[in-house]
Amino acid sequence: MLRILSLLLVLMGLTVQPAVAQGGPLRIVIDQGVVEPLPFAAPEFVAETPQARQLARDITAVVVADLVGTGLFREIPGSAHIAKVTSFDSPVQYADWKAINAQALITGAVSVAGDGRMNVKFRLFDVYADAPLGSGLQFAGTSDSWRRVAHKVADQVYSRITGEGGYFDSRVVYIAESGPKNNRAKRLAVMDYDGANSKFLTDSSALVLAPRFSPKGDRVLYTSYETGFPQIYLMDVASVSRRALADQPGTMTFAPRFSPDGNTVVFSLSRGGNTDIYTLDLASGARKQLTTAPSIETGPSFSPDGKRIVFTSDRSGSQQLYVMPATGGEPKRISFGKGRYSTPVWSPRGDMIAFTKQNQGRFHIGVMRTDGSEERLLTASFLDEGPSWAPNGRVIMFMRQGSGAGGTSALYSVDVSGRNLRKVPVPTAASDPAWSPLLQ
Amino acid sequence: MIAGNGQYKKVDKMNLISKFLMVVALVGLGACTDPAQFGGGDGTGGTGDLGAAGDPASAAYFQQTVGDRVWFEVDQSTLTDAAILTLDAQANWLLQYTEYSAIVEGHADEQGTREYNLALGARRASAVEQYLVSRGVAGNRVRTVSYGKERPIEICSDEACYAQNRRGVTVVSAGNGS
Known part of the structure; x- marks a missing residue:
């Protein structure tokens, strides 16, 4: 008995396989682009x-x-x-x-x-x-x-x-935007994954950027200009109380992310024009410098096992992706395609890295295996940026911004196969989405 | 009725004149506060009273006559010859008016990702700061901040605007040394 009739089209249009073994259980295999829902x-x-x-x-x-x-x-x-x-x-x-x-x-x-x-x-x-x-x-x-x-x-x-984990019972922390492009007000906000129940976590008095959820979804890291200088902050989502991390005069800190155990923050620190990657132990406050190159090192993201960190660096002359041990040490370059690569994010499944790629005046969201192989671009537009993985590692949410004076930002999602590009119905213009884990 | 009409006309004339004066004042104010919009605080706060642009010791003079900003090539933080001319004048002014301190803002155009552009803006601000210090300005009078691509002044999406946005802006304020 044929139970599922869908045909699967292997990505990149290479081969066509039957959806399911005939007589097998009711099953959709998501790896491949499903032609027939x-x-x-x-x-x-x-x-x-x-x-x-x-x-x-x-x-x-x-x-x-x-x-x-x-x-x-x-x-x-x-x-x-x-x-x-x-x-x-x-x-x-x-x-x-x-x-x-x-x-x-x-x-x-x-x-x-x-x-x-x-x-x-x-x-x-x-x-x-x-x-x-x-x-x-x-x-x-x-x-x-x-x-x-x-x-x-x-x-x-x-x-x-x-056969995959779900992702619907999850939230997204993001930046709600208003005002013209040359005087944009930005507020930290959180919503259900589908845009419902949106609420603000900060007012618009200070510029805020790029929030990230903790592995349990109870805390958020973000960058704020509260002091006039970009510094990373830690917020408790339930109480909306926050504290500055790594506030050291003469430095700017940004691009924070949690380690998978939630105990460590990896971030970028600029001093004297040079940006390197550091970690901060949240309990002790101990700080460790992981990179020491004179080039820009930013956008760090832990592997789900906590052993490695992927980041972007222009040490080769253009922005490329590198992987290093989580304790620092010699980075290995993994991206070699044409264009500039940044904002790498390790998939929660550990199998892939999502990134932003700029090439020939266009921006793309793409994915590659963790060794840099099998790169594929999922989107293309004037400005697509900042991928964030759904808890099951099958869907990616990102920001898309239009060009020119009227170019507003909006959130979109796309399957890891490149299918099902959708605008997320957020109540305001929005950027910098970060997906929570599946809620408990 | 006629008297009334005459009065009306008179008022109109006065309105025109005062409107004209207001426009002049607004233009002047706009010129003064525009760069300050991207000054300290959240990139929207100003440095307060900039003083009269005719006064060489005023922040307004620094902004408009000395020149408060320099521009960079795509993805570069190297100072151009034109930038060095401006920064020489900035350094001379800062050496003369030692009651002022400066915050150097680094900015990038929108052709880059947020975090990388923050780092690039930091590089640009630092290039300006280091040049000013190399010309004798005390290091403790200058701080840097990067806004990345968050505060463009021109909002079209082509090179004419991008070139204006890839900038380093020196914002001076009196008695605010760090």
């Missing part, structure tokens, strides 16, 4: 208590939006459904779902107790196997956390069908 049905979740009606509708809509937004799934709308799901526990009418070619079926139910607690149950079915895919799950929470619960349901569905 997987059709699924998600009838509106059953409201098991009267107060749950609107929540059931909203949660179903977010689950569908998450899945469709990946470009890997296609919803079969309710108007085409033959079977109606009126009770969460009634038997699934597989024939009715096969008749409309729904390969996956998601059913759910929402109830709200007297104390306002919400309970959400869901099941996933492999229609052509006449069987559930994984067991049913339920999530409990307050009604106002309904979006997170919806993202968790969608993460489960995505994960069971793709």
Whole structure:
């Protein structure tokens, strides 16, 4: 029995492979560009208590939006459904779902107790196997956390069908922008990955740049001109309290990132016109200089095992990417293509490095293996910059800025395959996105 | 009625004159504060009262007559011959008016990534600072700050604007030594 019909097109248009082994489980393999999204049905979740009606509708809509937004799934709308799901526990009418070619079926139910607690149950079915895919799950929470619960349901569905980790229950810290290009106001802001629940973390009194989440998503590193000079800061997201790190007169610090254990910050420090890479131990305040070249060394990013650091340097005469041990030591150049490479970011899976590339007046977001091989460019525009990985290492968010006086900044996401380029619906102009880990 | 009309005309005339004066004042103010927009603080705060541009001891004179800025080639921090002429004049002025200290801002155009341009701006600011110090200005009177590509003055996306944005700006203020 052929369970999944999608064809896969191997990236760079080299070969075409069948999507799935025939007779195998319901599965999308994301590595390759999926040509045909997987059709699924998600009838509106059953409201098991009267107060749950609107929540059931909203949660179903977010689950569908998450899945469709990946470009890997296609919803079969309710108007085409033959079977109606009126009770969460009634038997699934597989024939009715096969008749409309729904390969996956998601059913759910929402109830709200007297104390306002919400309970959400869901099941996933492999229609052509006449069987559930994984067991049913339920999530409990307050009604106002309904979006997170919806993202968790969608993460489960995505994960069971793709075999990859999910990424919908995550947040993005970014810079909200306003005002003209020559007097732009910038504020630190945080939102859900899909642009919902955006809120500001700073006012616009000081220029702020390039925030980064801690590995647990509870803290943010960023650069601020609060003192009149760029310095790195550490903010606790819940309390919005912050402190300056590495504030030393006569120096500028920027481009901070956490180590994978969250205990160390790697950053750039400029002194006397020369920019090098340093680490700072957050507990002790101990600082260590990792590079000593007279060239520019910046944009450092740890490997997920914490053993290596990738960064950009113009020591060869143009900006290229280098990898060095996390304790410092001889860097090895990994980029050799035409153009200038910067803002390298190690994938959370450890297998790839995303970067910004400038070549012939255009900017690209690209990825390469950690030894620099298999470079491929995912985007091209007047100005694309600053990739950030989704928690599962399959999607990249970045900034795209238009040219000229009216050129505003916006956030976009793209699959690591180069497919599914989408604008993220952020309430303001925005730049410098940084994705959190999957929330707990 | 007629008297009323006459009065109206008179007021109009006065308005025209005062409008004209206001425009002159605004132009003057604009010329004074424009570079200061990219001065200390967040690149938007000024150095306060710049004084009259006619007074050689004023910050306004430094800005407009001495010349507060130099320009760089793409991705370079080397001082051009024109830049050295300007910086010689800046150094002479700073040597004469020792009550002033300076912050040198380094800026880059938008053709580069944010972090690299911060480092490039730091290089440019430092090149200016080091030249001023080499001409005898005390090192403790000069500080540097990089704005990278965050504070362009010209906002078109071609070389005419980029060339104006690749700059080092010396912002002087009195009695503010570090």
